[in-house]
Amino acid sequence: MAGPETVTTNSGHRGLDLAETLIFELDSPGRCGVDLEQAPDLPNRLGGLERTAPIGLPGLSEPQVIRHFVRLSRNNFAIDAGLYPLGSCTMKHNPRLNEKMARLPGFADLHPMQPVETVQGALELIDSLAEWLITLTGMPAVAMSPAAGAHGELCGLMTIRAALEAKGDAREVVLVPTSAHGTNPATAAICGYRIEQIPADERGRVDVAALKEKLGPRVAAIMLTNPNTCGLFENQIIEIAEAVHGVGAYFYCDGANFNAIMGKVRPGDLGIDCMHLNLHKTFSTPHGGGGPGSGPVVLAEALAPFAPLPMVVRDGDGLTLVEQKSEDLGTAGSFGRLKGFHGQMGMFVRALAFILSHGADGLRQASEDAVLNANYILARLQDLFSLSFPGPCMHEALFDDGFLKDTGVSTLDFAKAMIDEGFHPMTMYFPLVVSGAMLMEPTESESKASLDQFIASMRHLGQRALAGDSEFFAGAPYLAPYRRLDETQAARKPVLRWQPQAKEAAE
Amino acid sequence: MRYLPHTPADRQAMLAAIGVKNIDDLFADVPSQVLLDAPLDLPMHAGEMVVERALTAMAGRNMPMGSAASFLGAGAYRHHVPAAVDHLIQRSEFLTAYTPYQPEVSQGTLHYLFEFQTQVAMLTGMDVANASMYDGASACAEAVLMAHRVTKRDKAILCGGLHPHYREAAETAVQFIQFEIDARPADPDAFEDMAALIDGETACIVIQTPDLFGRLHDLRALAEAAHDKGALLVVVVTEVVSLGALTSPGEMGADIVVAEGQSIGNALNFGGPYLGLFATRQKYVRQMPGRLCGETVDEAGRRGYVLTLSTREQHIRREKATSNICTNSGLCALAFCIHLSLLGETGLRQLAQINHGRAVALADHLADLDGVEVLNDSFFNEFTVRLPRPAAEVVEDLVPRGILAGVPLSRLYPDNPAMADLLLVATTETNTDEDVAALINALREVL
Amino acid sequence: MSNIYFTEDHEWILVEGDIGTCGITEFAQEQLGDIVYVELPEAGREVVQNDEIAVVESVKAASELYAPVSGEVIESNDELTDDPAKVNVDAMGDGWFFKIRISAMDELENLMDKAAYDALVAGQS
Incomplete structure (x- = not known):
């Protein structure tokens, strides 16, 4: 009997796996997927700048366009389809109610420059979400405009720098642990700070003694992720905060892992001065294949006057937007504007829909379940896999490639084999503090049955690796839409766009 | 709680498997004095109907543009988005995927990003484009930083017609590094000779066309002047549909083009999320910020795509990265890509002609009103008019009549009295003849 | 006495007269994997x-x-710009990066000889 690998097809399709070319190669010049009215017949006022050269866009009908993108979509793994345990990314369920609410014309069809009395409901929504974030974090203020987590970091560090400059002491150094996200040092550099690294201790936490040695009047801030990127709570965090404040520096917390502690711990109680929240992680706004995100930043009292513009403030019975620096409105100290208009409104609506659905009790339960799920994976894999640091962990479990030593199987190979088992790989090779990191974050969205199936597959693969079947791993994935892609070729001779001549050559 | 799968029995079984008694044993690392023992004092969980009612009530306290005769622009434009776009971007496989770090199971995202990059490069007339940025204003700030890296010079000149949000975003981005911004004053009545300002210290000159006031600029001489002095020409486009009617910035000699892509495929959303477009010349590609998708092959020899040149990015380069940016605007880029695929060459050009034609007609109507002056000689779908009284008041007066008349320039320049009587008016294919008649009649009454 | 020296950053310099030819070591190219790009002075x-x-x-x-x-x-070595893989193939030969006219020969004393470098690598791998 013929196996799947021996069957070839005339079309290039393989059953439901439909091959699809680039949209530019489907072109029929003159065809159009929209019906438009005639343009008014008036002399143009384009000042002699009317386009003469063709753009080069392909012409397609609506059914062709739909088919094209539906076929493409089927080559993607998605949280809606299966477990997506990417550590530090929080791939949780994205409720469809969020999408429905964001599309209400009263939110989606608002222009950012409408008179404020015509957008009171929108400002109320931003204000309500801000109140929830303030209460959940125990911090007195929040800047809503940052467009993503890294943008929130930028916002946080700029706020800190502005506050220090206002005291006439900008300082030089930002301390960052070796386990930090790459965005942390990149952000500090843009704020004109030099980075000094703090080592981790043998328990995967900040080495507090080493930190204290580095603290001093040169230090502007520390940037710390908590729970940290090893999935562990920094249990000496209060001591760290006191030491940081003792030298007049600020404590920036990367809130990427807030999903572990909603309603369990308030960052404000830990001595944190400033923290961004990723609405696209913790509050279920969709990742969308890489954005858009949203990264509000909660701020301590001392930093609030330096927050970015614009801000939503109460004005008599209503709400208004402060878009300029103003002594009267308390924004004179603002460090400036980060982006156009007022923030990621579409993401705010989704996040608030998620928050209202969960409520105070549900958010707390979600964090508890996220932590429970990660510890369940940790407990069920730790005899076979190499656990990097002893548990309990928070919302993600970190293993390394120690158990693969001498098997000829790398973390990358192992990850690719997981694809054939029907799971998205965990985060690989991050954090950098352990060798061949495997960072697994199941989130609260997974049922016990789903976790049991995942654990069984992981154990199966682990045993197969230990049995020395490295060739199998080196070739994986076998069952994905594509086999391994050649990243070296892509980087050595970058082809970053389709070119018309490529089409002619193919014909 | 409908989003949480565990039953109490599941939780007990899992705690037992872990070997702990209760959930707080897993929070043992949290200092006990800060561990909360009860939910915060906030509303408890709620069903779909309750949440929907609350949010719909908030939405109801707004005046959507579609419920009014609306003429607002200034960097955000109401265009018709075909139904197919919103359907496709809500497919689970696009909506609920992460950044395509595992290319074997992310070809859907990577494939459209490659198409998107190609579309943006074509529209702007440039060699290459990235996989998108947060929005036009933040892309503009990134362009200034890139010019700083390429030229190793420390000054940018921003033209007076640059959208104030773009200017402010650029000023914010460089305020803590050794870099100077020379932001020229805004003057809707005159043009400054920008070429004369460029010197040997200039990293780039940033010019918007159509500019904030709607005026179009021929950039060829300016490009030449910049290049003569070793500076880059950064061109900003806030209404990307205009590129269907206008000579592209690339043809006029731009080195970097940044644009707001919201107009194609994306709703207004009260200002975000939007879509930053970023394109440049091939020779500068390694200095470009943001994600890039590139073509390659898989082991079976099939053409496929991967994220590439990622050594420019923060997760590898850390403090030496070209930018701290991590996410792009993936789903907004997909909406753009689908809408532009539906439009195609003929559709986009036709759409641009409709926008322009409607604006020409509206400008003529407005110019016929007593005391109203259209300032622009040239424009695409937006222009500036001088009214006989403060524009903000006129806009307020028209709200009760169901008309959003435009953006009063005093909103963007509150400290500049010369802007008080100026109104920025935009029109697109979504405006009907009835909208125009309503605006003209209402202005006749209140002016 | 050999005329090749090594640095802690896994670079080598071959000294002939006052000219030094420099590149990255075999160990460094192995650690990096497929080289895709070089930027040269x-x-x-x-x-x-x-x-x-x-x-x-x-x-x-x-x-x-x-x-x-x-x-x-x-x-x-402009050939590396078009073919960076040369570094993988022959890191200590055709894969050289640049040549430098040495202005302070005594600085060579701060560098390692082959035996010292081999010991360093043995400690890291």
Whole structure:
């Protein structure tokens, strides 16, 4: 009997796996997927700048366009389809109610420059979400405009720098642990700070003694992720905060892992001065294949006057937007504007829909379940896999490639084999503090049955690796839409766009 | 709680498997004095109907543009988005995927990003484009930083017609590094000779066309002047549909083009999320910020795509990265890509002609009103008019009549009295003849 | 006495007269994996020992090269720009990065000889 690998097809399709070319190669010049009215017949006022050269866009009908993108979509793994345990990314369920609410014309069809009395409901929504974030974090203020987590970091560090400059002491150094996200040092550099690294201790936490040695009047801030990127709570965090404040520096917390502690711990109680929240992680706004995100930043009292513009403030019975620096409105100290208009409104609506659905009790339960799920994976894999640091962990479990030593199987190979088992790989090779990191974050969205199936597959693969079947791993994935892609070729001779001549050559 | 799968029995079984008694044993690392023992004092969980009612009530306290005769622009434009776009971007496989770090199971995202990059490069007339940025204003700030890296010079000149949000975003981005911004004053009545300002210290000159006031600029001489002095020409486009009617910035000699892509495929959303477009010349590609998708092959020899040149990015380069940016605007880029695929060459050009034609007609109507002056000689779908009284008041007066008349320039320049009587008016294919008649009649009454 | 020296950053310099030819070591190229890009200094550039002078990138990593000694760059290996894989094939030969006219020969004393470098690598692998 013929196996799947021996069957070839005339079309290039393989059953439901439909091959699809680039949209530019489907072109029929003159065809159009929209019906438009005639343009008014008036002399143009384009000042002699009317386009003469063709753009080069392909012409397609609506059914062709739909088919094209539906076929493409089927080559993607998605949280809606299966477990997506990417550590530090929080791939949780994205409720469809969020999408429905964001599309209400009263939110989606608002222009950012409408008179404020015509957008009171929108400002109320931003204000309500801000109140929830303030209460959940125990911090007195929040800047809503940052467009993503890294943008929130930028916002946080700029706020800190502005506050220090206002005291006439900008300082030089930002301390960052070796386990930090790459965005942390990149952000500090843009704020004109030099980075000094703090080592981790043998328990995967900040080495507090080493930190204290580095603290001093040169230090502007520390940037710390908590729970940290090893999935562990920094249990000496209060001591760290006191030491940081003792030298007049600020404590920036990367809130990427807030999903572990909603309603369990308030960052404000830990001595944190400033923290961004990723609405696209913790509050279920969709990742969308890489954005858009949203990264509000909660701020301590001392930093609030330096927050970015614009801000939503109460004005008599209503709400208004402060878009300029103003002594009267308390924004004179603002460090400036980060982006156009007022923030990621579409993401705010989704996040608030998620928050209202969960409520105070549900958010707390979600964090508890996220932590429970990660510890369940940790407990069920730790005899076979190499656990990097002893548990309990928070919302993600970190293993390394120690158990693969001498098997000829790398973390990358192992990850690719997981694809054939029907799971998205965990985060690989991050954090950098352990060798061949495997960072697994199941989130609260997974049922016990789903976790049991995942654990069984992981154990199966682990045993197969230990049995020395490295060739199998080196070739994986076998069952994905594509086999391994050649990243070296892509980087050595970058082809970053389709070119018309490529089409002619193919014909 | 409908989003949480565990039953109490599941939780007990899992705690037992872990070997702990209760959930707080897993929070043992949290200092006990800060561990909360009860939910915060906030509303408890709620069903779909309750949440929907609350949010719909908030939405109801707004005046959507579609419920009014609306003429607002200034960097955000109401265009018709075909139904197919919103359907496709809500497919689970696009909506609920992460950044395509595992290319074997992310070809859907990577494939459209490659198409998107190609579309943006074509529209702007440039060699290459990235996989998108947060929005036009933040892309503009990134362009200034890139010019700083390429030229190793420390000054940018921003033209007076640059959208104030773009200017402010650029000023914010460089305020803590050794870099100077020379932001020229805004003057809707005159043009400054920008070429004369460029010197040997200039990293780039940033010019918007159509500019904030709607005026179009021929950039060829300016490009030449910049290049003569070793500076880059950064061109900003806030209404990307205009590129269907206008000579592209690339043809006029731009080195970097940044644009707001919201107009194609994306709703207004009260200002975000939007879509930053970023394109440049091939020779500068390694200095470009943001994600890039590139073509390659898989082991079976099939053409496929991967994220590439990622050594420019923060997760590898850390403090030496070209930018701290991590996410792009993936789903907004997909909406753009689908809408532009539906439009195609003929559709986009036709759409641009409709926008322009409607604006020409509206400008003529407005110019016929007593005391109203259209300032622009040239424009695409937006222009500036001088009214006989403060524009903000006129806009307020028209709200009760169901008309959003435009953006009063005093909103963007509150400290500049010369802007008080100026109104920025935009029109697109979504405006009907009835909208125009309503605006003209209402202005006749209140002016 | 051999005329090849090594740095802690896994670079080598082969000294002939007052000219040093520099590159990355076999160990470094193995650690980086497939080299996809190099950025080379322009001839004529004056450098001080330990200045950043070049960049080497693989798919997943980027590293700076530091000037092993002070001097003037007299030539770069432009063939690497088109074919960076040469570094993988022959790191200590055809895969050289740049040549430098050494201005302070005594700085060579700060560098390692082959035996010391081999010991360093043995400790790291």
